[in-house]
Every structure is written in structure tokens, then in C-alpha cells.
Amino acid sequence: MNRSIHDVVEVRACPTIAVVFALLGVLALIACGPRGQESGALDVTIISVAPDPATVGDAVLTLEIRDVDGNPIEGATIEVEGTMTHAGMQPVIVATEALGAGKYATRDFRFTMGGDWVIIVRATLADGTTVQQRVDLKGVQGEMKMDMKSKDSSQEGK
Amino acid sequence: MAALRTQQSRQRDLLNVPVVGGFLRWKHARTSMQAVLLAVSALILYDGFWGPQLAPKNVAGVLPWVHWRGLVVLALLIAGNLFCMACPFMLPRRLAKKLFPANRPWPKVMRSKWLAIGVLLVFFWAYEAFDLWASPWLTAWVALTYFAAAFAIDGIFRGAAFCKYVCPIGQFHFVHSMVSPLEIKVRQPALCGSCTTKDCIKGRYSQAPKPQNDRSFREVESVQDSPNTMASGLTVEDHPHPGPLPQGRGDSFISERITRADSGEILGSQIERGHSGASRNPVDPDEPGKAVVPPADDTPSQAMRQVAAPAGLQLVQSGCELWLFQESKKGNMDCTFCLDCIQACPYDNVGIRLRAPTSEFRRLDTWRSGVGTLVKRTDVAALVIVLVFAAFVNAFGMVAPVYALEQWLANMLGVRNEPLVLGVVFMVGLVAVPFVLVTSAGWASRALVAGAEPLGATVTRYSFALIPIGFGMWLAHYGFHFFIGALTVIPVMQSFLVDFGIPILGDPRWELAAIVPESWLAPLELLLLELGMLVSLTVGYRIAKEQQRTAARAARALLPWAVLIVMLFFAGAWLMTQPMEMRGTILG
Numbered sequence: 001m002n003r004s005i006h007d008v009v010e011v012r013a014c015p016t017i018a019v020v021f022a023l024l025g026v027l028a029l030i031a032c033g034p035r036g037q038e039s040g041a042l043d044v045t046i047i048s049v050a051p052d053p054a055t056v057g058d059a060v061l062t063l064e065i066r067d068v069d070g071n072p073i074e075g076a077t078i079e080v081e082g083t084m085t086h087a088g089m090q091p092v093i094v095a096t097e098a099l100g101a102g103k104y105a106t107r108d109f110r111f112t113m114g115g116d117w118v119i120i121v122r123a124t125l126a127d128g129t130t131v132q133q134r135v136d137l138k139g140v141q142g143e144m145k146m147d148m149k150s151k152d153s154s155q156e157g158k
Numbered sequence: 159m160a161a162l163r164t165q166q167s168r169q170r171d172l173l174n175v176p177v178v179g180g181f182l183r184w185k186h187a188r189t190s191m192q193a194v195l196l197a198v199s200a201l202i203l204y205d206g207f208w209g210p211q212l213a214p215k216n217v218a219g220v221l222p223w224v225h226w227r228g229l230v231v232l233a234l235l236i237a238g239n240l241f242c243m244a245c246p247f248m249l250p251r252r253l254a255k256k257l258f259p260a261n262r263p264w265p266k267v268m269r270s271k272w273l274a275i276g277v278l279l280v281f282f283w284a285y286e287a288f289d290l291w292a293s294p295w296l297t298a299w300v301a302l303t304y305f306a307a308a309f310a311i312d313g314i315f316r317g318a319a320f321c322k323y324v325c326p327i328g329q330f331h332f333v334h335s336m337v338s339p340l341e342i343k344v345r346q347p348a349l350c351g352s353c354t355t356k357d358c359i360k361g362r363y364s365q366a367p368k369p370q371n372d373r374s375f376r377e378v379e380s381v382q383d384s385p386n387t388m389a390s391g392l393t394v395e396d397h398p399h400p401g402p403l404p405q406g407r408g409d410s411f412i413s414e415r416i417t418r419a420d421s422g423e424i425l426g427s428q429i430e431r432g433h434s435g436a437s438r439n440p441v442d443p444d445e446p447g448k449a450v451v452p453p454a455d456d457t458p459s460q461a462m463r464q465v466a467a468p469a470g471l472q473l474v475q476s477g478c479e480l481w482l483f484q485e486s487k488k489g490n491m492d493c494t495f496c497l498d499c500i501q502a503c504p505y506d507n508v509g510i511r512l513r514a515p516t517s518e519f520r521r522l523d524t525w526r527s528g529v530g531t532l533v534k535r536t537d538v539a540a541l542v543i544v545l546v547f548a549a550f551v552n553a554f555g556m557v558a559p560v561y562a563l564e565q566w567l568a569n570m571l572g573v574r575n576e577p578l579v580l581g582v583v584f585m586v587g588l589v590a591v592p593f594v595l596v597t598s599a600g601w602a603s604r605a606l607v608a609g610a611e612p613l614g615a616t617v618t619r620y621s622f623a624l625i626p627i628g629f630g631m632w633l634a635h636y637g638f639h640f641f642i643g644a645l646t647v648i649p650v651m652q653s654f655l656v657d658f659g660i661p662i663l664g665d666p667r668w669e670l671a672a673i674v675p676e677s678w679l680a681p682l683e684l685l686l687l688e689l690g691m692l693v694s695l696t697v698g699y700r701i702a703k704e705q706q707r708t709a710a711r712a713a714r715a716l717l718p719w720a721v722l723i724v725m726l727f728f729a730g731a732w733l734m735t736q737p738m739e740m741r742g743t744i745l746g
Binding site: 093 | 199203249642669670
């Protein structure tokens, strides 16, 4: 049961070491810079949602996708992920079909819950590069109908 | 027969379970768990501040709100207060204890749960008003504020002031661990009677030279040379106890005050004991006046015993910093499962014992070390009531009808400020409605048995019966999020590593989410809520039976509370049938 002063010092140092390592870890990550930024420049617009207004259930989203110069993106493979501002739900990930002139329509998309949705568009361009853009879609109506037209997210720009 | 009882007793102790018990006995067990969670916290802070600001894609959006909350309630259900045990905020706090004196007493006026109740109310309101669940950035700020608060408060005040009086998460754990199946308690009470050192509360000291900056009563993990050595740098004063004594105690009690030999500072542990030395109970000086056995008068003792070694000794193992003296500790209230008492006891006489989850609600009017008499703790009762109703209000904030209520309130008040409207919702839901309901139930309960007990005392007594139904609702709510989103951490971590060019886990599989079929969730939620209701009714009857002379009177006394419990059950069941909505701001 006897402990030397070395044991005591070792034990006392434990939390200090843990805290120092945690701080070093955070600093190392900070040094790497921010992560998860948009991986490319796309101008994505949701030009229509059917049904309108967006309601829980099956839906078709029609998107218009342009590059930074405003040229329509043609011949790309577009995947659409619908998720929400709250973590912990299963996202809806679907393919799209090209309608021409940079327009794409989702296949088998479904709003599984009412509230604020986030549409993430992932495009694999004709030259093989991949880009991704996020578009917010507020106020998808739940099963109970109510006036939610004015819903607006406050989470942008943090 | 005695051998069989001993064997059964050993089997009911987590410390005797292979591997787990060995780990928990390891002197670095808690630190290692805290270090893991500190690393996770560091990840949360980084991603919250510098990661993608979309909660489902961010570690700070997923781990705290889906996993941590779910695992907390599940741990409380199947074990105990495991998350206080592994609390990462305690490591910087321990650093603060090393850097600063940390020897000020917590202000007397704040020695209750009222401050923590205020912090809880603010947190529940802020969670909805600022959509903390949707903002990794704000979540990181909340975590950082926690670290800073624990560091600052425990760097100034002695003991575990932050845990006992401030931490809202800790209060949540304290209250709900009252229905947990594990409790840290003495194995053989008779052995404590012969213990002269009381290391479990005083801590243990070594002969090692004291570092220059070691000016306070602080924690270090190690063990002491001799289990019977009262080497402490402490003075123990004995003086007659002038106030009322704990139930069942004789008149020949004296009290002890543990004081630093070098500075004369009262460290905070006072002990009452019989002259025979057969029984000792601590009096917690950090507790509000009448909530605990009143301490002896503050005058110096006539018979001062100098049991201390010379100044300069070093504390090598803390005793309980929340002033829970094992010998008379009852239940899990205020117990952080820090294991200090287990490490400190030289007789290996403290275990993590299995118990009936309702056992803590027996004899609420007996005095409990560090807590006092629960039926006299109106602050604890208020904490319980706020947490019970918060379970329902918090869930209400996630279903569609809350928007109709917000719109109606905004129109009625003529305001478009959502935090203000939510402030009204929370004040009504967490303060006004609970006050009216529990006061009405208490009044009716007294009227039905023509009881002479003051209304406040009746409300305080029966409020503890509401804990299980509230816990059932928290389990249903947080359990839902956990079961439906437990696997979302995988793609988030995959994405994290991919962004840093280390795709060792592969590309993110964003389709991963639930760990149980969705069709199981509604029945599971309802089952948890029903269990909560049944346990609440059982506990309520037990409380009534202990107070009333006959079963018929107990049933009458319980009736209004039973109605309230059933009402809460139906409120929870109704909430579960409502469509969920993940919402941002509704008022333009």
C-alpha cells in the first residue's frame, strides 16, 4: 500500500496531462483550418416543389443548376440529399433525372417530417469533378395543417 | 447462512464483477474515463467552431444532442450516474484546484438548489429560443461555457461547489439517479462504527512534502500509507450538540469539526457521533440551515483533540467533496459516482451496490448525509418538479402543435419576438402550471385525510413520487432520438476524417441512422412511459403509507397525486401521437 512521492506526483499529473493533450489536440485541429466547406461553386435553385406547399410525403423537387458564370450544368450526375437542421434523422438520398437546360428533377424523394429541410446537391460533372451545394427549404408542412409560411431558419452564417 | 448472505451481498456489488470491478477499483479509472470524454469534448469544440454549420454533419450537432442525451438516460436506467463519473468538465476543474487556492466557502445564501433551478430554466428556454439543437456553433459555446464555469467556480470555492450547487446537468443526473439500480454505499455498516479515520469524508494524507502551491483541500489520486493513521493536517474539535439530533440517536452526541491545523480553516466536514464512537454522522456545512441536521454552535470546542500530523502533509486521496458521509449517506442525490470514497476507505468497505430502483424513496423524512431531510428540502422538491414538467415541455417543443400555440400567444401578446414568446411558454409550462397542479394535489391530499401537515411539506413529500413518470418521459424522448439516430455518428466521423485527408473509415455512409426498426419506437416509448407511471404510483403509495396509519387513509392521501400522475401519462401519450417537426423560427 505504500506509495512514494513519485507515485503521488505521477498521479497528480494525470489530469494536467489529459487537459494539456486535449488543448494540443484542439490547437492541432485549428491549425488544419475549417472543414466541411462547400467543395465547389454551383448555383442551385429549387424552382419548384410538388406538391406546393411542400408537405410531408412523396414530393418532386425540380432544381436548376448553373456554374459560377451562370451557364447551365449539363450531363452531370446529380444526387440530392434531403436532411434537416436537427441531427439524428435518416436523410433522404435520391438520384435525379435531367430535364435539359440545367434542370433536374428528383426521383422518389419523400419529406419524412415537417419543419425546416436542407437540400444538399452533389454533382459529378462531365469531367469527373464533384461539387456540392446546400439549399435551405423552410417550412415543410407536417401532417397537421397550420400556417407556417413565415418559417425561417436562424442558423445561417454562424 | 451467514456465509450465503455474504456471498449474495458480494454478488450485488459492481466492484465484485470481473473486469468491470477491477477497472473501477483502479486508481486511474475515473481519470481515464474523463480523459476519453475530454478528447471527445475537444472534438466537439473544434467541429462546433470550425466545422460545417449543419447539425447532422457536425460532431457538435450529433454527439451531444443524439448520443450523449440518449446514453445518459439509458445509463441512469440500467446503472446509475455514470456520466457524472466520467464528466470531462472535472479535469480542467481539477487543474484549477491545483492552480488556485480554492478555499473559499460557497456563500450560505446559495447553499441550495435554487441557483441550479434557475440555470436549468434558462437552459431549457435557450435550447428552444436559440435552436441549440440546430447550431453546432452555439453548442460549442455551451460546452466551452461549462468548462469555464467549472474551472472558475471550483478554482475559487472549496469542495465540489460547481457540481452540488450550479451544474444543471448534474442536477438532472442527481434527481433521476434516484430511480437507478446502483448506489454507492457502505458494505458493512458495523465496520464504520469502529473506523477512527473517516477517510471517506476527510480524505487521506501522505507524509510527502507539500508543494508550494498546495494551499487547499484538494484531490489527488493515491492511497495512504497506513489505513489507521490519522495523518491529515486536520484538527478535530468535539463539543456538545445543542440542536435536535438525527432520528434514533441518543442524547450523548458530540460533534466534530474538521479544521486545518495550519490555517485554522474549517474544511467543512462536521461529524456527530455518540460518545461510544459507535456511530458518526456528518453535518454538511454547505447545506441550507434547516435542511440538514443543524450544525453545532460555532464556538470552539472545550475538548479539542489534536489528531493531526504537523502541517505540510499532502492530501493524496480526497474524501467526498459533496459532503456525503458514507456512514449515513442514503441514496444517490448529490452523488457524482466519483469513487473517491471507494478509493479512500482503508477497509474496502464501500461498494457500488445493486438495489431496488424504488428503495431510495423509503423514509424520505429521515436525515441523509450531505442532503438533509428530503421532505424538508423545498428546493430539491422544486428541482424535481421543474425537471418532471420539463420532460413534457421539452417534448412539446418538438411536435407540430407548439407552432399553433406560439402563433396564438404572439398574436395575443402582439409581439413577434420568438424568445419572448417562448419565455412565456416556459414560465407557464415549467413554473405556473406545475405550481397550480402540485399545490392543488397537495391541498386535496391534505383535505382527504384531514392532515395537519403544512401544505408545503405535503407538496414536497409527494413531489418525489413524480420522478419516475418524468424520467419515463425523458427516456421516451431522448431514447427515441438515440435509437433512431445512433448510427449517424459513423458518417459524421467518416466525413470528418475524409475532410482531413485520412479516409481510413471510407466515404461517409449518410444513409446510416437507426439501430432499431422505426416501427418499434412508438410501442417502446409508450412502454417506458407506462413503466414510469406505474413506478410513480407505487412510490406515491409507499410515501403515503409511511405517513398514514391505514391503507385506506394512504389511498385517500395518494388519490390527487395519482390523478396528477395519470394526467401526466396521458399528456405524454398524446405528445407521442403528434407529428414531429424539426423547426426553426416560426415568428417572422
